Amino acid sequence: xxxxxxxxTHLIKTRGQQVTLRCSxxxxxxxxxxxxxxxxxxxxxxxxxxxxxxxQRGNFPDRFSGHQFPNYSxxxxxxxxxxxxxxLYLCASSLPTDPETQYFGPGTRLLVL
Amino acid sequence: QKEVEQDPxxxxxxxxxxxxxxxxxxxxAFQYFMWYRQYSRxxxxxxxxxxxxxxxxxxxxxxxxxxxxxxxxxxxxxSQPSDSATYLCAIGPGAGSYQLTFGKGTKLSVIP
Numbered sequence: 674x675x676x677x678x679x680x681x682t683h684l685i686k687t688r689g690q691q692v693t694l695r696c697s698x699x700x701x702x703x704x705x706x707x708x709x710x711x712x713x714x715x716x717x718x719x720x721x722x723x724x725x726x727x728x729q730r731g732n733f734p735d736r737f738s739g740h741q742f743p744n745y746s747x748x749x750x751x752x753x754x755x756x757x758x759x760x761l762y763l764c765a766s767s768l769p770t771d772p773e774t775q776y777f778g779p780g781t782r783l784l785v786l
Numbered sequence: 787q788k789e790v791e792q793d794p795x796x797x798x799x800x801x802x803x804x805x806x807x808x809x810x811x812x813x814x815a816f817q818y819f820m821w822y823r824q825y826s827r828x829x830x831x832x833x834x835x836x837x838x839x840x841x842x843x844x845x846x847x848x849x850x851x852x853x854x855x856x857x858x859x860x861x862x863x864x865s866q867p868s869d870s871a872t873y874l875c876a877i878g879p880g881a882g883s884y885q886l887t888f889g890k891g892t893k894l895s896v897i898p
Contacts, residue, residue, distance in 0.1 A: 780829075
């Protein structure tokens with residue numbers, strides 16, 4: 674049973690650039706959430722996608738956007754990168770009938786120089 | 787006041803010790819309380835979750851929720867070096883929200 678997968682594993686960008694991160698949910702899961710985890714902090718909720726729509730958004734600026742595809746995979750896009758965006762970006766998947774059980778992927782580590 | 791407060795440690799214990807990890811939270815509307823374990827440079831792994839108040843046991847791990855004092859705990863018995871990781875408490879989803887709200891995490895080291 675494949676778990677949540679994310680790509681790439683690591684990424685280095687410079688300020689002002691744009692980045693796209695990808696996530697494939699656990700088999701059978703149709704809900705995808707994205708979290709940002711800064712060094713030494715707990716994950717912070719960015720947004721959740723269900724049925725290809727953004728269902729809920731956390732306290733993140735519009736520079737952060739996403740998309741969910743018909744196969745339930747998802748992308749996170751961040752525009753106009755700045756140093757403070759350096760973090761581990763985590764994707765979690767769940768079933769709508771079991772929203773409290775969110776399974777996380779290994780994350781994408783983004784460094785902005 | 788932050789929604790979830792967790793002492794970041796670090797916490798260092800000898801092998802075989804009983805470990806107690808704790809969090810407090812502010813929003814009494816939430817009903818689900820989770821503990822995640824995160825090894826260095828890995829994603830969080832769900833250890834266990836509890837619905838409402840009470841205890842839940844899984845092997846060497848016991849999760850406890852006291853809603854009256856908004857206090858959640860994770861106990862690890864007979865701790866092993868392989869338990870060395872960061873432990874994150876989380877609350878939610880619920881009360882119209884789908885997100886998990888995490889504490890900062892407590893870094894635990896179990897010394898052989």
